[in-house]
Amino acid sequence: MLNWLFKQPPADPPRLCLGLMSGTSLDGLDACLAEYHANGELHILDTDSRALSEEIHERLERAVAPDASIKLAELLAIEAEYTAQVSAQCNMLIQRAPRPVDCIGFHGQTLWHAPELGNTLQIGMAEQLAADTGTPVAHQFRRGDMARGGQGAPLAPLFHHAQFARETEGVGVLNLGGIANLTELIPGQPVRGYDLGPANTLSDVWYRQHHTAPFDRDGAWAQTGTVDTALLKSLKTDPFFAKAPPKSTGREYFNLDWLNRHLVHHANLNAEDVQATLNQLTADIVADALSSEIDILVVAGGGVHNVDLMDRLDDQVDPLVVTSETFAIDPDFLEAACFAWLGMQCMDQHRLDTTHITGARGTGILGSIAYP
Numbered sequence: 001m002l003n004w005l006f007k008q009p010p011a012d013p014p015r016l017c018l019g020l021m022s023g024t025s026l027d028g029l030d031a032c033l034a035e036y037h038a039n040g041e042l043h044i045l046d047t048d049s050r051a052l053s054e055e056i057h058e059r060l061e062r063a064v065a066p067d068a069s070i071k072l073a074e075l076l077a078i079e080a081e082y083t084a085q086v087s088a089q090c091n092m093l094i095q096r097a098p099r100p101v102d103c104i105g106f107h108g109q110t111l112w113h114a115p116e117l118g119n120t121l122q123i124g125m126a127e128q129l130a131a132d133t134g135t136p137v138a139h140q141f142r143r144g145d146m147a148r149g150g151q152g153a154p155l156a157p158l159f160h161h162a163q164f165a166r167e168t169e170g171v172g173v174l175n176l177g178g179i180a181n182l183t184e185l186i187p188g189q190p191v192r193g194y195d196l197g198p199a200n201t202l203s204d205v206w207y208r209q210h211h212t213a214p215f216d217r218d219g220a221w222a223q224t225g226t227v228d229t230a231l232l233k234s235l236k237t238d239p240f241f242a243k244a245p246p247k248s249t250g251r252e253y254f255n256l257d258w259l260n261r262h263l264v265h266h267a268n269l270n271a272e273d274v275q276a277t278l279n280q281l282t283a284d285i286v287a288d289a290l291s292s293e294i295d296i297l298v299v300a301g302g303g304v305h306n307v308d309l310m311d312r313l314d315d316q317v318d319p320l321v322v323t324s325e326t327f328a329i330d331p332d333f334l335e336a337a338c339f340a341w342l343g344m345q346c347m348d349q350h351r352l353d354t355t356h357i358t359g360a361r362g363t364g365i366l367g368s369i370a371y372p
Contacts, residue, residue: 013035013099014035014036014037014038014043015035015036015102015103015344016033016034016035016036016045016097016098016099016100016101016102017033017034017036017042017101017102017103017104017105017340017341017343017344018031018032018033018034018090018093018094018101018103018104018105018135018340018343019031019032019034019104019105019335019336019337019338019339019340019341019342019343020086020089020090020104020105020106020107020336020339021107021335021336021338021339022052022107022108022109023110023177023178023335024110024177024178024179024201024250024251025177025178025200025201025204025215025302026052026057026060026061026064026109026178027051027052027057027204027214027215027302028049028050028051028052029049029050029052029085029086029089030047030048030049030332030333030335030336031047031048031049031089031090031093031336032044032045032046032047032048032093032333032336032337032340033045033046033047033093033094033096033097033101033340034337034340034341036102036340036341036344040162040341041162041163042159042162042163042337042340042341043328044328044329044330044333044337045097045098046093046096046097047330047332047333047336048089048092048093049332049333050085050089052082052085053081053085055081056078056081056082056085059074059078059081060078060082060109060111063075063078063111064111064112064251064252066252066255066257075123078123079123079124079125080125080128082109082123082124083124083125083128083129083132086106086124086129087128087129087132087133090104090129090132090133090135091132091133094133094135101133101135102135102136102344102347103135103136103137103138103340103343103344103346103347104129104130104133104135104136104137104138104343105137105138105141105339105340105341105342105343105344105346105367106124106126106129106137106138106139106339106343107122107124107139107141107335107339108122108123108124108126108139108140109122109123109124110122110250111123112250112252113142113152113153113248113249113250113252114252115146115150115151115152115153115248118146118149119143119146120142120143120146120152120153122139122140122142124139126139126140126368126370127370129370130370130371130372131372133372134372135372136347136369136370136371136372137343137369137370138342138343138344138346138347138367138368138369139367139368139370140367140368141155141339141342141346141366141367142155144364144365144366144367144368145354145358145360145364145366146360147364148360148361148362148364149359149360149361150246150354150357150358150359150360150361151194151246151247151248151358151359151360152248152358153181153195153248153358154175154181154183154193154194154195154248154357154358155338155342155354155357155358155366156173156175156181156183156193156334156335156338157173157183157191157192157193157357158191158341158342158345158352158354158357159337159338159341159342160173160183160185160191160193160338161183161185161191162341163327163329164183164185164298164327165185165191166185166187166296167187168187169187169295169296170184170185170186170187170291170293170294170295170296171185171294171295171296171297171298172184172185172290172291172294172296172297172298172319173185173193173297173298173300173324174286174297174298174299174300174301175199175299175300175301175334175335176199176200176282176299176300176301176302176303176304176306176309177199177200177301177302177303177335178198178199178200178201178204178250178251179195179196179197179198179199179201179249179250179251179254180195180196180197180198180199180282180285180286180303181193181194181195181196181248182194182196182286182289182290184291184293184294186291186293186294190355190356191356191357192245192356192357193357194245194246194247194248194357195247195248195249196241196285196286196289197238197240197241197249197254197281197282197285198254198278198281198282199282199301199303199309200215200301200302200303200306201251201254201255202254202255202256202258202259202278202281203215203216203222203275203278203279203282203306203309204216205255205256205259206256206259206271206274206275206278207221207275209256209271210271215302216275216306216308217305218305218306218307218308219279219306219307219308219309219310220307220308221272221275222272222275222276222278222279222306222308222309223276223307223308224272224276225270225271225272225273225274225275225276225277226273226276227273227276227277227280228266228269228273228274228276228277230266231262231263231266231269231273231274231277232277232280232281232284234262234265234266235259235262235277235278235281236281236284236285238258240253241285241288246356246357246358246359248358259274259278276308279306279308279309279312280312282303282309282312282313283309283312283313283315283316284316286313286316286317287313287316287317290317290318290319292318294319295319295320296319296320296322297317297319297320297321297322298322298323298324298326298327299313299321299322299323299324299331300323300324300329300331300332300334300335301331301332301334301335302332304323304331342366342367343367345365345366345367346365346366346367346368346369347369349365350365351363351364351365352364352365352366354366
């Protein structure tokens, strides 16, 4: 009887959050529904990935081209269409959720990222998304960091620390999206993370120059080619690779024009040899960046499906290479999960420290909230 009288009430269930990510590859929108636990850990419950409509994809490609010239009216139309697709995807996951969703973490679609100017542009109407879903939306994460002098990206290392840090092992978290970025979780040291350079963004655009499909599935075409050492050496002379962190980049820098400037001096190469060389470039910049204190390299992002790239990476690096699936996170949804987590940090007004990641001054709240 006394045991019943003093029995503790059941703990509240973990809060629910949604995370949304559409990256530099412009290939689609990844969304995840997750439980956010009191200790800061996240557990994914449901996911959905959809290609952007062909019209939105084509208009975004034009908008992010290095020589883009776009009217403001067209930009607003693109943003409205993009937001409508995001809202539909969110509402589907919300309807399948076991209880109300507390927050949506919305990265938006990056059109241009210019840390050298202290500014960045992500489209996506957070206020409209909040109204469409009846859910608060955390957004504009990068600008809060840049306002304190930071690069604005990558922000994922904060989430990686909450999910992957170990007391006795050094863990590297490598995201192979359009851009490759690396997080270093070394016991006793501050969290570090930075962009390494191109992953899928160059290989995808080069593949589309020679095929109708959007990307080199499984890296099959690259596997038919041979790495050209002269081209590889030329590509690696770019000063970004030698630049010390913090650093961030995007397709506004690493794009087809960048590649073509190098290919001018290697005009007789077979196209598949260029593809193989681009995969080798990604493997090399990862290997060059890895600390000897990293014991496990956790890989996520679309690049995990590129067999050629993963084989080259495994050959180049010393740590054990695993995908985030080993830690119960689908590699295709790690970034979406990251923004679900960042959304909850913003909702709870947690001050986050990106000093050793982006170079920002002190701690700050990342993001703003749009309420329905």
